[in-house]
Amino acid sequence: MFYIGIFFQYVSQYMKTRLEYRSDFIVEILSDLFNQTVNLVFILVVFGHTQFLNGWNRDEIIFIYGFFLIPYALFSAFFNIWDFNDRYIVKGEMDRILTRPIHSLFQVVIERMELESLFGLVTGFIIIFYAGANLGLELAWYDPILFVLFAIGGALAYASVFIVIASVGFWSDSKTSIMPMMYNIGNYGRYPVDIYNKVIRFMLTWVLPFAFVGVYPASYFLGKEEWYIFSFLTPVVGLVFFTVSVMIWNQGIKKYRGAGN
Template sequence: MKRYLRLYLHFLQFSFSRAMEFRLDFFFRIMMDIIYYVVNILLFKILFLHTDLIGGWTEEQMMVFVGSYLLVDSINMTIFATNMWWFPTYINRGDLDYYLIRPVSPLFFLSLREFSANSFMNLILAFAFFVYALVAYSGTFTIVELINFLLLLLNGTFIYYCIQMLMVLPVFWTHSSRGFIDLFYSLGIAMERPDKIFKGWLRILFTVFLPFALIASYPAKYFIEGLNLNDLLHLTLVSVGLWIVMLFVWKKALRSYSSASS
């Protein structure tokens, strides 16, 4: 564990110094994420000009939810997204060989090697908006509830990572340049909507098989509406199940990897 932590610190150092090589790009990327945040906030602000409730939530409750998914997204962009972007390249060029022969888990290496320094700046901004939404929220909450909320959001980030991996792993078989990562980002809109809007089989899809609705909506629901044991059990089962499925597919994928010629 200590070895992995030390390794991760080296990843951080390397990523920051690399990010500073292209300063203009560093600045542009921060701007890009800010625009993404503003667009998301404006979207709901405009919708609330025409309605009082969306998915059963008022505007201030919705802002807590928006703050939640922006926070999860910024953590993902900082820690995992760049790695996922490069993943297909490593497989198709055979660069995975170098990760397989190192005395470190290749999954750890492939998932965490690139830390996005510019997104880290935006993580701070997303967190600031999250805090603002909590301050503006007129409901009452305790410190324990807040800590649980944050823990559920961390779990949401983990779910987000697992789904992302499952979308990129087919590259081992298809050898395409991006896997299904574009599809993943399209599906990601489901994370940005309150889960109560999904009914019937769509609800089953987004809460069980592609559990985007569990990433930010369930944590926000816990925070706004209080503890629901069924939801908590559901969240735990799906998170564990997803992790097991992801590891299973990862091992299968590694077995079918045929190095540079693949």
Template sequence: MFYWSLAVEYMKNYVKTKLTYRADFWVEVLSDLLFQAVNLIFILVVFQHTPTLGGWTEAEVVFVYGFFMVPSGIFSTFFNIWNFSERYIVKGEMDRILTRPAYNLYQVLLENLDPPSLFGSLVGLVIMVLSWGQLDLTFHLTDALMMVVFTIGAVMIYAGIFTSLTAISFYSDAPTGILPLMYNISSYGRYPVNIYNKVIRFMLTWLLPFAFVGVIPASYFLGRNETGLSDLALYTPLMGVIVLGIGLFIWNHGVKRYRGAGS
């Protein structure tokens, strides 16, 4: 109840701030949607020059992109920690965080909530529904349950990877710039993995498992089981638990190593 009430208070403060600067809120929403629209247009342009992409049709790739947007939007809402190094390490705000009783990472996440990113998830759901009808897929109640399970697993994968990378700030005195690079790599998960060579495919599946936030779980609904993709989708929650566990371990170890703004 303590952590829930804390989240409610932070959300109230966020709403009060955005009610004061309403234009900024809608500009942020619009810019995020435009960014997603550009990515979708790119896919559509590609299919103007080829009927399939690695054996996947336009509707299937658009469906994968729609699924990819759902966990991506949720992750961006609750893990908006791109400026962690500058704000909390360089400027010393981590000292303030560590003087409070709540779990330090939880506080950092609440201070950087970005609810407008949820609009991207809603758009992703709309794209999935439209593609679902276009592909003439049969809907079962279990599909809704699996959608929730896969989304949670994908968000955990995102959270684990980027928490690990953010924790590098505890070990390095200078911002690394690796987060933007990794964010760009994550976008590879919205395309069929079989279009990449074996090295990249292995990396996206097992080393940096961004394929589990897009194409692999989406293949479950599409019934695409080449190289076992559809079966592999069932391991998305397990992969999420493993990756998030690694991320929290690295973060907690980094916090123990932290010695204050003057170190």
């Protein structure tokens, strides 16, 4: 309850700050929506030249992309730590974080959250409903519950990768260029993994679990029975990878030497 209370206090202060500059707030939302639209247009262009992509039709790919946007929006809103190494390690702001009596990762997360990214949920749902209607998908009463579990599991799986990368800074004490590269690799999770070779498929499943953000959980709703086991593993994989990433973070904190010389 203590952490929940602090979280909502930060949310309150964040909204006051962002709404003080409404134009910037709106422009950032529109830029995110534009970026998502460009990605969707890319998919449509690809299927303007072919009807199927390794057995997947256009609406199935669009559905996977729409689902991908849901956990990705949650990740972007609450795990905006792409500049962690530069801001907290190189510039020494981690010293300030460690003087407070709450978990350091929790502080970094709530300090860096960008709640406007949650508007990506709207885009994701619109795309899902559009593709689902074209595919004639039907939902059981328990599907919304599974949807929430899969979305949270995907967000945790996505976040775990970047927490581990951020934790590397505790040992290196210098800038790294891994984070931008990993953001690009993460985009592979919004396409069916069986279009890649076996090595990449293994990497996206068990090393960098980006496949559990989009294609695996979406496969359940698309009725891809051969992939059901991966769909139902999504919450488990997300929780396991996230737990491991927090453990690595905790070990890294012990190696942090501060901003001084």
